Amino acid sequence: MRKPFIAPLTLLMLSLLLACGQPVAVMAAARRQTNYEFVNGRWFDSRKFVARKFYTVGGRLTSSKPARVDSVIDLAGKFIVPPFGEAHNHNVEWNGEEGFARTKRMYLEAGVFYVKNPNNLPRARAPLLARINIPTSIDVVFANGGLTATGGHPLGVVRRNLERGGMTQADAEGAFYFTIDNPMDLARKWAAIEAGRPDFIKTYLQYSEEYAKRKNDDSYIDWRALDPALLPAIVRRAHRAGLRVSTHVETATDVHNALVAGVDEINHMPGFRPEKGDWAKYQDSSRYKISETDARLAARKHVVVVTTLVSAIDRALEKKEGEAGVSDAVRELLVHNLQTLRKHNVRVAIGSDSYRQTSQVEALNLHRLKVFDNLTLLKMWCETTAWTIFPKRKIGHLREGYEASFLVLSADPLQDFTNVRKIDMRVKQGEILSLEK
Ligand SMILES: [Zn+2]
Structure with missing residues (x-):
């Protein structure tokens, strides 16, 4: 009756060993995130929409240009709000x-x-x-x-x-x-x-x-x-x-x-x-x-x-x-x-x-x-x-150092609140989400 428990236990020990050693670093390098530059967006600043530029680096928002920009995305004057x-x-x-x-x-x-x-x-x-x-x-x-x-x-x-x-x-x-x-x-x-x-x-x-x-x-x-x-x-x-x-x-x-x-x-x-x-x-x-x-x-x-x-x-x-x-x-x-x-x-x-x-x-x-x-x-x-x-996370605002998570709306939700449904793009922690069926 005890035998079946040996296998999962061995797996657990193996994963603990992996977590302590080098394999984790290798995995992280393989998953290097794309650094984006988002241009021509109007970003919600907690009061109004402001034309500005943001980069996403390591899953965070920044206004400082990183050494490497992998992709530039034109937001075409659209309205960016936190999720x-x-x-x-x-x-x-x-x-x-x-x-x-x-x-x-x-x-x-x-x-x-x-x-x-x-x-x-x-x-x-x-x-x-x-x-x-x-x-x-x-x-x-x-x-x-x-x-x-x-x-x-x-x-x-x-x-x-x-x-x-x-x-x-x-x-x-x-x-x-x-x-x-x-x-x-x-x-x-x-x-x-x-x-x-x-x-x-x-x-x-x-x-x-x-x-x-x-x-x-x-x-x-x-x-x-x-x-x-x-x-x-x-x-x-x-x-x-x-x-x-x-x-x-x-x-x-x-x-x-x-x-x-x-x-x-x-x-x-x-x-x-x-x-x-x-x-x-x-x-x-x-x-x-x-x-x-x-x-x-x-x-x-x-x-x-x-x-x-x-x-x-x-x-x-x-x-x-x-x-x-x-x-x-x-x-x-x-x-x-x-x-x-x-x-x-x-x-x-x-x-x-x-x-x-x-x-x-x-x-x-x-x-x-x-x-x-x-x-x-x-x-x-x-x-x-x-x-x-999540009271401890840097979310809910589009600010320097906050998580690079936001929605791109095709129309202004302050003009017409129902525009919150017009979502053209979703970005979460620096990743552009694709909602394939
Ligand atoms: Zn309930």
């Missing part, structure tokens, strides 16, 4: 070679190079590691299993998958989620959470103003989550481990509890989905309205709020016969929350949480809602979103 990001989507997961190729292509086509997956099965991440975070693919970070209470969200997702055969019991506790009901649970399970090497920690708050009322009531299964009193201790542990914390919210009280606990990112805007799917509940929307005080607190703490409003905006702008009142109530709530965040300069990132799509649909829907002007939207999508996915 877009998707701050909330669960669709980057292993679903076979073809499935992943389709997902990758969908993102690269939309110009979305950076993706954050805020709750995934560890086994759906492992096979991806060799296929992502390389110049020719998308760059992705994963939370692994989220932290919630017994019977809390995302248990509903797991139950549906158990019924359909998409998951087994081994994918539940300790894989897709960790239940933390008290400080002992946290102390006992933290080692396993960290051992899974998450890129960040995902936590859940859900109607936390009714935590006590909901925690033992079966009618609230999947519509409850962590005891908000436990969140500060989770945040402290995560920060000690160098991990940022994202928190799922549903109500304004959840937002408040997340902020005082010290989380780094709030996922969803209150109003993104009504309780148990009933949009009419937003006709009394007071419990979903973010307060001025909390918006100020979020700004002061540099907390990022991730939108995920695709379907809520669809609902708000829908003109259903006899249901205009519901649409208007949803619209009023969304506009109130977004305006409150804008007024206090809270960092807003674009995430769709839309499994079959990318953040492109979220960005275009936010544009339809008309709360943000084109410049603000573009900066949210290119800068804030990239930052909240």
Whole structure:
């Protein structure tokens, strides 16, 4: 029974030996990158488009001419922007070679190079590691299993998958989620959470103003989550481990509890989905309205709020016969929350949480809602979103020494935001991407 393990072990030792010796240097030399000179482009400088020249050397942007220029590319007056990001989507997961190729292509086509997956099965991440975070693919970070209470969200997702055969019991506790009901649970399970090497920690708050009322009531299964009193201790542990914390919210009280606990990112805007799917509940929307005080607190703490409003905006702008009142109530709530965040300069990132799509649909829907002007939207999508996915990388700006990753648009997105779809060329870490079928 032990024999089959010898071969992979020998391979591992061999690759470790190779990694320490000369063969690596030989490989690097064989993969020498092309140095490009990009002329006649108009480059986004965070405020406007500026005619200038850039070179790409070693995967970075520079304005100094390198000793060797391998190729000159004429951008013909087009508009260069940093790549877009998707701050909330669960669709980057292993679903076979073809499935992943389709997902990758969908993102690269939309110009979305950076993706954050805020709750995934560890086994759906492992096979991806060799296929992502390389110049020719998308760059992705994963939370692994989220932290919630017994019977809390995302248990509903797991139950549906158990019924359909998409998951087994081994994918539940300790894989897709960790239940933390008290400080002992946290102390006992933290080692396993960290051992899974998450890129960040995902936590859940859900109607936390009714935590006590909901925690033992079966009618609230999947519509409850962590005891908000436990969140500060989770945040402290995560920060000690160098991990940022994202928190799922549903109500304004959840937002408040997340902020005082010290989380780094709030996922969803209150109003993104009504309780148990009933949009009419937003006709009394007071419990979903973010307060001025909390918006100020979020700004002061540099907390990022991730939108995920695709379907809520669809609902708000829908003109259903006899249901205009519901649409208007949803619209009023969304506009109130977004305006409150804008007024206090809270960092807003674009995430769709839309499994079959990318953040492109979220960005275009936010544009339809008309709360943000084109410049603000573009900066949210290119800068804030990239930052909240990879806060330590030099991405999101077209500046000296930053990663040579950008999109060439055939028309000006500041004039018409929908021009973000007109992508003529994609460059990632100094490589021109070709999206062959
Ligand atoms: Zn989600």
